Amino acid sequence: MTGPALIEGLAGIVGPRHVRTAPAERLTYARDGLPTHSRLPGVVVLPGTRDEVVAVLRLLAAHRVPFVPRGAGTGLSGGALANGDAVLIVLTRCSRIFKIDPKNRVAVVEPGVVNARLSAAAAPHGLHYAPDPSSQTACTIGGNVAENAGGPHCLKYGVTATHILALEVVLADGRVLELGSPGGEPWGPDLVGLFVGSEGNFGVATRITVRLLPQPRAVRTLLADFGSLRTAGEAVSAVIASGILPAALEMMDQSCIRAVEDSVYAAGYPRRRRDGRGHPPRPRRGLRPYRRRCGGARAPVARPQEGVRGNGPSVARPRGAGRRRSPVRPTRRARDDRADRRRVPPHREQRVPRR
Ligand SMILES: Cc1cc2nc3c(=O)[nH]c(=O)nc-3n(C[C@H](O)[C@H](O)[C@H](O)COP(=O)(O)OP(=O)(O)OC[C@H]3O[C@@H](n4cnc5c(N)ncnc54)[C@H](O)[C@@H]3O)c2cc1C
Numbered sequence: 001m002t003g004p005a006l007i008e009g010l011a012g013i014v015g016p017r018h019v020r021t022a023p024a025e026r027l028t029y030a031r032d033g034l035p036t037h038s039r040l041p042g043v044v045v046l047p048g049t050r051d052e053v054v055a056v057l058r059l060l061a062a063h064r065v066p067f068v069p070r071g072a073g074t075g076l077s078g079g080a081l082a083n084g085d086a087v088l089i090v091l092t093r094c095s096r097i098f099k100i101d102p103k104n105r106v107a108v109v110e111p112g113v114v115n116a117r118l119s120a121a122a123a124p125h126g127l128h129y130a131p132d133p134s135s136q137t138a139c140t141i142g143g144n145v146a147e148n149a150g151g152p153h154c155l156k157y158g159v160t161a162t163h164i165l166a167l168e169v170v171l172a173d174g175r176v177l178e179l180g181s182p183g184g185e186p187w188g189p190d191l192v193g194l195f196v197g198s199e200g201n202f203g204v205a206t207r208i209t210v211r212l213l214p215q216p217r218a219v220r221t222l223l224a225d226f227g228s229l230r231t232a233g234e235a236v237s238a239v240i241a242s243g244i245l246p247a248a249l250e251m252m253d254q255s256c257i258r259a260v261e262d263s264v265y266a267a268g269y270p271r272r273r274r275d276g277r278g279h280p281p282r283p284r285r286g287l288r289p290y291r292r293r294c295g296g297a298r299a300p301v302a303r304p305q306e307g308v309r310g311n312g313p314s315v316a317r318p319r320g321a322g323r324r325r326s327p328v329r330p331t332r333r334a335r336d337d338r339a340d341r342r343r344v345p346p347h348r349e350q351r352v353p354r355r
Contacts, residue, residue, distance in 0.1 A: 002084075002087060007021055013047070019044070019046075020045075021043055026041055026042075029041055032070075034075070037081060041088035044087075044090060045087055045089055046092065047089065047093065048093040049094065050170070053091075055174075057170055057171075057172060058173070065087055066087070067082070067089050068082035069089050069200040070200075071140035072139050074139045079147070080200075092140065094142075095110055095114070096113070097110075102212075105211060105212045105214075106165060106209055106210065106212060107212055108207060109210065111143075112142060113141045114136075114137065114139070115135075123215070126214055127214060128213060129213075130213050131154060131157070131158075131163055132151035133149040136151065146198060146205070147197065147199065148196050153247050156246065156247045161197065164192055164196055165180055165181065165192070166178065166208075167180055168207035169195060172203060176206075177203075179192045180192035182209045216247065219247075233251075252269065254272050257272075
């Protein structure tokens with residue numbers, strides 16, 4: 001299906017450099033963020049513009065070859081994997097920010113723009129793009145649209161669907177559609193809402209108009225230490241029920257805290273001592289409403305850092321970061337992916353049929 005005629009046609013559209021057919025090249029795209037699944041795509045093509053996407057899709061439709069769009073490949077559902085009889089359309093080269101309009105608080109971008117890059121570009125205007133999946137330094141806005149991605153700040157600001165105003169999409173036969181309206185709600189059914197979260201099944205998003213929000217004037221980060229998940233969970237409900245809507249709420253157990261504190265990202269979180277008493281954070285003034293709602297906390301609420309603007313990573317990357325070994329050992333399942341067969345324990349080898 002993905003024969004020489006098709007490969008030649010694709011190379012004619014995007015240039016031979018941007019058509020990957022060698023097994024080693026295709027292997028790079030055989031996985032996404034879901035470590036348990038792997039598929040070797042038949043061909044990988046990397047268009048650089050909307051017109052190239054249109055021409056590629058028309059060619060594939062003419063050859064009746066299926067395709068899968070792909071952004072950065074961080075998805076956790078295997079949605080960016082393509083079978084050997086399909087073409088993988090990688091959109092990372094379509095990474096232009098066409099417009100940031102501070103007056104109307106909108107930005108128009110190509111699908112391959114990395115999430116964190118958009119907020120960085122909007123920051124000089126006092127604006128940011130609110131949906132912040134934890135993968136935001138790698139994942140693309142196109143992938144966020146297809147997955148309706150969320151993130152810690154979506155508690156307050158809502159998931160991707162809330163922030164997409166309009167889309168230009170290319171359908172499987174190469175037709176181009178405009179969905180939504182940059183100015184607000186269009187007449188008729190909510191086709192943007194239908195496309196957002198459709199995991200690439202309805203077509204390829206080639207131009208995305210997003211809503212930008214003003215950066216918060218101040219950020220207060222609070223930390224409360226709880227003795228059990230139940231009391232921590234009850235505090236979350238109590239905080240929200242009281243009408244206070246935090247921009248984000250995260251729960252960390254001791255193994256997470258240990259992993260962070262033993263790494264280059266150490267942020268001063270309280271470690272639990274072996275006697276179970278821990279190191280409570282120092283109490284500060286001015287946080288009474290939160291303190292009341294965190295009634296189950298073993299230690300008073302404190303504010304470890306404040307005055308941080310924006311929603312980017314709050315811990316700077318020190319020199320030498322990345323060279324230090326992670327304190328977290330890989331899970332058994334992740335390790336299985338690169339298992340050396342000679343070292344597989346006997347009880348697992350029994351599952352392999354003997355010849
Ligand atoms: C460490 C880590 C943390 C994560 N944290 C979060 C999180 O906090 N919240 C969250 O929601 N997700 C999270 N994710 C999942 C993932 O990052 C998001 O789903 C993200 O939106 C995927 O973007 P991507 O560019 O990598 O898309 P890909 O993985 O490349 O693709 C995802 C899907 O989008 C489709 N697609 C990609 N581009 C387009 C396009 N232009 N048009 C149409 N369809 C397209 C693909 O076909 C596929 O179905 C995390 C993943 C990792 C690895």
